[in-house]
Amino acid sequence: MIFLVVFVLLVYVLVKFRARATDSPHEPAQVYGSTQIELAWTVIPILIVVVLFLATTRVIRAIQDAPRPENVVEVIAIGHQFWWEFRYPALGIVTANELHIPVSDPASPTPTHLKLLSADTDHSFWVPQLAGKTDLIPNRVNTMWMDPHRTGIFLGQCAQYCGTQHAKMLLQVRVDSRGDFEAWANAQKQPAKNDETVSAGRRVFETTACINCHSVAGTAATGRFGPDLTHMMSRRTIAAGAAENTPENLGMWIQDPDMIKPGSLMPAMKLSDSDLEALVRYLETLR
């Protein structure tokens, strides 16, 4: 609106008052100003600003000071270089990068409240179709909420430069129906299945440096530096969205992460071919 008014004025002035060859050689009337006109174009913008400000204040309050309904799903999101850790304290679930939340019915809302923390540098949680972004700042606790009214997969990514692989710190939020969410949560609560056919691979996992960084519930692996792998096969991607979760990509990620995400903090494990194959087959059982 404002743009149109000023733009039309500008074009009008340029056309109407351009110097023409047929003009008299005299200078135009030398007008120094006009108190009434200047008052008008001071007062009107002030009124516009007041209206915009009041409208904005109302939305800020509605979002930041919204009363918390009874049934929230609580998630703690911890930002890492360059992946997302998600914990559901009430449900006893730990997962990474792909967030599942239940759809919310406007009649009886079940929003998701996130507590945002960081393990290292600044990050920002941004899934545009679900909510505005809020930063994850180390040594500070931030909160935000999402109240999705339709199911689906919603994409986002880290929105505050956090280092070399900021670009590949992707987010996937799956808004599930209530039933699907409960099914997912129940599966995630289980410890890792113990499949004897992949015990060779499990031994590789437990006797190399993997357990320093990763956790697999129900095993000796309790590392917190990297993503929890207990149900890693329930995720569609690895490396926070940098690659599809396929056996070939998994092998490449373990042997040479720089091929997928150069500058990530996953070390190249330099396993022998047979160890690598056994390990991947083990990881494939972590559904």
Place this chain on the structure above:
Amino acid sequence: MSSDAMAIRTAEIEGRPWVETLHDWITTVDHKRLGILYILFSLVFLVIGGLEAAIMRIQLMHPHNDFVPPQVFNRMFTMHGTTMIFFVAMPIVFGFANYLVPLMIGARDMAFPRLNAFSFWLTAFSGILLYFSFLGGSGLYGAGNAPDVGWWAYAPLTSRAFSPGHSSDYWTIAVLVSGFGSIGTATNIIATIFSMRCPGMTLGRMPLMAWLSLVMAGLVLITITPLSAAQIMLLVDRYLGGHFFDTQAGGSAALWMHFFWIFGHPEVYILVIPAFGIASEIIPVFSRKPIFGYPIMVAATVCIGFISMSVWAHHMFTIGMSSTANTFFVLTTMAISVPTGIKIFNWLGTMWGGKIQFKTPMLFCIAFLFQFLIAGLTGIMLGSAPFNWQLNGSYFVVAHFHYVIVGAILFCIFGGFYYWFPKATGRMLDERLGKLHFWLFVIGFHLTFDPMHIPGLLGMPRRIYTYEPGRGWDSWNVIVTIGTFIQGIATLVFVANLILSYFKGPKAGSDPWDAWTLEWSVSSPPPAYNFAVIPSVASRRPLWDRKHPEDPDSRYE
């Protein structure tokens, strides 16, 4: 041309040893030469910063592109931002102020000529120091690393834990030292304007360029200090065991943000206010009318200066401040649009009823009006916190601030070049090349920065070296990149114009534009002492009074 200037020029051309000329320029304390040195320095870094932008845009042209690896890309955006702000935009506005302020107020030089030279050389040294990091910085990825922490260098990314080696230190020290140079120049401008105006020139009769340089200088003094303090605190953290910003030891990342943006927001007003000054000189002359509402223009600018110091946390709406804090910063940010809008209306009022000449300086100022309007409106959008929560850290913001810095500031600066080049060199810039430069730049600018808003609206964050296909960002990024190259060609046309016209341009005489302020009363280029006799003025447009003795301004002011 005066006989003195002729003599110097002739001596320069006729076989004076070039070493002597070089020595004169290196040891000069003449505000005109220092102004030109600042401007030349900025032009060199403009080209370098532009190359850094080109590298980024080629990388971003397609998703999953591999033109440069992430480590290099992250250095590019850090260096591009740092270079453009500290080593292009700031020096160039200091250069214009240095050259013009004494001439406009009827003085023979700045108040402190040697401080002036010292300030320039500090800035020059710090620019070179920053770029030395490409060779000397060492870090996680081996030797020779420029800093890669972004031009805001947010903590704790800059702590030793996350930025090992010295690349971040090059950023810190180079910007710190350039800050000292800025403070020197600002002190000089203020002292000169307050104590060296010619007889009759009350503050209310100064050209707007001088007034706005004064406001800019005041802002510099107030705003560089928090940045310098923060950088010293960062060095204490990194090397002396401090924990100001060390979050692993209880320090605060938000503390850095407050310090940085208390500097960072007024900084952009430091850049734009001189651009307003240039527009306020050019638009009246090419509309053949005095500026509409001079007193309000001054008051509005002073208001902008004050309010700009209260808006800083609109860069921090997403860090989790309380609703009260967020509301306060929305209020101040929106408030600043009122004096800014008033200025746009006053420029339009100047053109209303005039006889507008579409010469190159005016073309750039007209484009400035159009582009600054859009930039201001996207700024107000971003100033609304809920809107900001979606669009902060996205390409919408990148589009907004480039709209201001390139579309408003750089366009005014180009206009200023075409307007005052004749005064500084005695020759006119070629008008046809000027119009070619203008139209190419307008096309390139809009091809790049108009579509850039859209990926931002669709969720594309900034500072990413690549992105996933299928998010709806791909084609827009191609268009944005193409515009970059057109702007590059336009800049080459401009540089060619500068060089060709310096040697072969038509002689300008002292007043080629039939203008009204004191700098047009001396020869082109002016003699080293500016004025043989210090002038006396009775109005805001002393040359109008001289040219129109039957109808002088002094009768009406």
